[in-house]
Amino acid sequence: MNAGGGMDGIDRGPGAGEIPLLTVEDLTVGFGGGEDGGMSIPLQGVSLRVPRATRMSLVGESGSGKSLTASAVLGLLPEGARVLRGSIRLEGEELIGADERRMRRLRGGRIAIMFQNPRASLNPVHTVGGQIAEVIRVHSGAGRRESRNRAVDLLDQMGIPDARRRASDYVHQYSGGMAQRAVLAMALSCRPDLLIADEPTTGLDATLQQQVLDLVIEQVKARGASLLLITHDIAIARQTCEQIAVMYAGRVMESGPTEEVTAAAANPYTAALLKAFVTVDRGRMYAIPGTVPTLSGPLAECPFADRCEMVGPECRERVPELRRIGGREVACVKA
Ligand SMILES: Nc1ncnc2c1ncn2[C@@H]1O[C@H](COP(=O)(O)OP(=O)(O)O)[C@@H](O)[C@H]1O
Numbered sequence: 001m002n003a004g005g006g007m008d009g010i011d012r013g014p015g016a017g018e019i020p021l022l023t024v025e026d027l028t029v030g031f032g033g034g035e036d037g038g039m040s041i042p043l044q045g046v047s048l049r050v051p052r053a054t055r056m057s058l059v060g061e062s063g064s065g066k067s068l069t070a071s072a073v074l075g076l077l078p079e080g081a082r083v084l085r086g087s088i089r090l091e092g093e094e095l096i097g098a099d100e101r102r103m104r105r106l107r108g109g110r111i112a113i114m115f116q117n118p119r120a121s122l123n124p125v126h127t128v129g130g131q132i133a134e135v136i137r138v139h140s141g142a143g144r145r146e147s148r149n150r151a152v153d154l155l156d157q158m159g160i161p162d163a164r165r166r167a168s169d170y171v172h173q174y175s176g177g178m179a180q181r182a183v184l185a186m187a188l189s190c191r192p193d194l195l196i197a198d199e200p201t202t203g204l205d206a207t208l209q210q211q212v213l214d215l216v217i218e219q220v221k222a223r224g225a226s227l228l229l230i231t232h233d234i235a236i237a238r239q240t241c242e243q244i245a246v247m248y249a250g251r252v253m254e255s256g257p258t259e260e261v262t263a264a265a266a267n268p269y270t271a272a273l274l275k276a277f278v279t280v281d282r283g284r285m286y287a288i289p290g291t292v293p294t295l296s297g298p299l300a301e302c303p304f305a306d307r308c309e310m311v312g313p314e315c316r317e318r319v320p321e322l323r324r325i326g327g328r329e330v331a332c333v334k335a
């Protein structure tokens with residue numbers, strides 16, 4: 001595959017000269033399709049580029065393929081899923097087809113993940129400090145005492161009060177917000193270049209949500225790492241990330257600088273997400289009418305056509321490809 005990364009002669013606009021930290025190209029993932037029949041293709045050509053030291057959000061309604069994209073990057077696709085096409089590169093290195101040993105080294109090494117439920121990410125039978133120290137010891141080769149001290153330092157940096165004592169507690173002794181701080185400490189313990197956070201604050205109350213997000217941003221910035229923040233909430237994306245990629249039905253519909261994209265959406269799907277947010281903010285409910293389609297084969301039209309206020313006959317003729325318009329990329333024939 002394309003080991004050079006970005007050397008394929010396509011004009012990628014500003015900053016095209018540098019190899020991004022993470023490049024996802026035409027990623028297509030299917031389930032099933034064996035002799036027992038039914039195939040679903042929930043990722044249909046996802047393309048993304050996350051530059052170094054950049055925060056990017058991946059936004060879209062539930063079911064649009066955000067978590068599956070993250071799983072593919074981590075080499076942790078669910079049972080039954082297969083990569084049908086595409087490329088995932090960490091700088092120059094192709095990750096699709098990489099062996100499990102290599103992927104294990106990258107996870108918790110150059111790439112770290114935090115999920116929605118912090119209690120599920122920490123082992124209930126080991127102390128919080130003990131498991132962070134163990135990760136540090138295995139990845140860095142530091143001794144036990146040194147690893148323990150580093151773990152306590154990290155917990156302290158994450159704003160856990162009385163960190164040395166709390167390091168000896170088990171996760172069930174932590175509140176939800178504290179547990180998510182501990183998960184962040186664990187994720188950062190191996191100094192990742194890329195932190196993937198999949199709905200890290202969903203389920204926390206609004207105040208805690210803000211505190212945890214602020215902490216994630218502050219830590220990622222201070223470490224010069226990149227963040228791929230997965231959220232269904234475009235308001236969160238807007239306030240935390242410089243870049244945004246809007247996903248729908250297993251495709252990227254629009255991506256680019258957050259300010260540019262949210263100031264004037266070029267894709268009607270992005271516009272619909274923004275409208276839903278503004279309306280919720282004013283205390284009224286608005287959801288985009290209709291539901292996210294289930295994809296049982298390659299599409300022949302724009303996936304959003306059935307729900308789009310601007311739909312026309314040309315939207316039914318083929319699947320719109322991502323095209324560069326100004327600083328952004330848009331998949332819509334009307335844009
Ligand atoms: N384990 C699975 N088995 C079969 N289909 C799945 C599985 N996980 C995800 N999918 C399919 O992929 C789609 C996208 O899922 P997901 O990436 O979790 O969406 P999101 O994170 O955007 O809410 C789902 O709607 C579903 O159709």
Ligand SMILES: [Mg+2]
Binds near residue numbers: 066067198
């Ligand atoms: Mg998800």
